[in-house]
Amino acid sequence: MMRPWLLYILVLSLCSTTACQKDGKVESSMNTTIFGKLPDGRDVHRYTLKNRSGATAQIIDYGAAITSLQVPDRNGKIEDVVLGYDTVQGYIEGTAYLGSIVGRYGNRIGKGKFQLDGREYQLTVNDGENHLHGGKTGFNKVLWEATPVPTSGEPSLDLQYVSRDGEEGYPGTVVLKVRYTLTDKNELQVEYEGTTDRPTILNPTQHSYFNLSGSFTNTILNHQLMIDADGITPVDKGLIPTGQILSVANTPLDFRTSTAIGARIGEANEQLAFGKGYDHNWVLRSGGGKVAKAAELYDPASGRLMTVFTDQPGLQFYSGNFLDGSAKGKNGTAYQHRTGLCLEAQAFPDTPNKPQFPTVTLRPGQVYRQTTIYQFSTR
Ligand code: BGC
Numbered sequence: 001m002m003r004p005w006l007l008y009i010l011v012l013s014l015c016s017t018t019a020c021q022k023d024g025k026v027e028s029s030m031n032t033t034i035f036g037k038l039p040d041g042r043d044v045h046r047y048t049l050k051n052r053s054g055a056t057a058q059i060i061d062y063g064a065a066i067t068s069l070q071v072p073d074r075n076g077k078i079e080d081v082v083l084g085y086d087t088v089q090g091y092i093e094g095t096a097y098l099g100s101i102v103g104r105y106g107n108r109i110g111k112g113k114f115q116l117d118g119r120e121y122q123l124t125v126n127d128g129e130n131h132l133h134g135g136k137t138g139f140n141k142v143l144w145e146a147t148p149v150p151t152s153g154e155p156s157l158d159l160q161y162v163s164r165d166g167e168e169g170y171p172g173t174v175v176l177k178v179r180y181t182l183t184d185k186n187e188l189q190v191e192y193e194g195t196t197d198r199p200t201i202l203n204p205t206q207h208s209y210f211n212l213s214g215s216f217t218n219t220i221l222n223h224q225l226m227i228d229a230d231g232i233t234p235v236d237k238g239l240i241p242t243g244q245i246l247s248v249a250n251t252p253l254d255f256r257t258s259t260a261i262g263a264r265i266g267e268a269n270e271q272l273a274f275g276k277g278y279d280h281n282w283v284l285r286s287g288g289g290k291v292a293k294a295a296e297l298y299d300p301a302s303g304r305l306m307t308v309f310t311d312q313p314g315l316q317f318y319s320g321n322f323l324d325g326s327a328k329g330k331n332g333t334a335y336q337h338r339t340g341l342c343l344e345a346q347a348f349p350d351t352p353n354k355p356q357f358p359t360v361t362l363r364p365g366q367v368y369r370q371t372t373i374y375q376f377s378t379r
Contacts (some may be wrong), residue, residue, distance in 0.1 A: 159179075
């Protein structure tokens with residue numbers, strides 16, 4: 001007869017690789033597989049986090065990218081709500097930052113230049129004459145070091161990337177840690193912690209494209225959005241902030257009450273013209289510093305509701321205006337115009353050149369921290 005302790009170990013090891021049933025309830029799990037290989041031979045791993053409510057999140061160590069997020073609709077049907085690729089090659093070649101952590105600076109820095117402590121720095125210019133999302137080889141184009149967090153409860157994955165002094169023009173070696181946790185309340189928590197050995201700037205964000213409908217051939221134009229913000233940081237035609245704050249009142253950028261994204265996206269408005277749709281930073285009413293509700297995204301057809309909480313002062317809402325069918329995503333689906341949208345919690349764009357914006361400077365001895373939560377429920 002099998003010894004009881006041997007049986008216990010067998011059950012435990014099964015539960016670490018598969019979803020287990022205990023007292024009729026699904027157990028949480030964390031499962032690791034090889035997703036593919038980089039051209040230099042290194043393996044890219046995929047981690048599957050499953051919670052006790054049956055939701056799953058898949059994350060790869062390349063770009064710390066969320067490749068899939070499966071959550072229930074109002075009838076309990078579990079479907080994927082984030083755009084992604086089936087292969088490592090897709091992530092290597094992709095230019096849309098699908099699902100990745102972007103940095104060192106998420107969003108744009110005018111002409112890629114900034115001054116810090118009296119010294120001027122020139123960053124890689126990769127978006128017209130500006131710097132976008134960390135440059136040519138940003139945090140989305142590197143292999144992170146992933147470590148599953150030992151727990152029998154809500155599954156967590158730690159990822160770390162060491163960005164060397166001078167990378168893409170940034171000063172100081174930055175160590176950035178990101179922890180993804182899938183809670184039993186169907187929340188994907190993203191916690192960041194960063195340090196530096198020289199004064200630098202740091203503003204990472206999560207760049208998932210959401211489509212709550214259950215099919216990536218649907219656009220997001222019927223999704224209804226609420227953003228808890230009275231203003232945006234208006235931009236010029238290169239999408240660099242002017243430095244002012246513009247009230248959203250009486251503009252198509254007013255999302256203080258939940259409104260269909262498609263309802264006003266075609267209106268004649270200078271900001272919409274510059275962004276080719278919505279591609280702006282909303283100035284959150286909470287002001288940052290404490291985790292607060294920032295936005296709600298609702299798909300009336302499936303009933304899925306995503307609530308975003310963050311401690312950041314800004315939220316970039318990007319309506320997928322540059323998706324044009326050239327990105328071939330999961331199951332061969334070509335991601336067409338506005339079939340996904342991003343809600344990126346972050347500091348304001350071009351802050352290093354706008355002293356009136358909340359700072360992004362990080363100095364030795366300080367710790368950068370961010371918490372952003374994507375919570376899924378139904379209505
Ligand atoms: C930016 C867009 C940019 C896109 C790239 C978004 O975060 O706001 O302007 O084109 O990322 O995928």
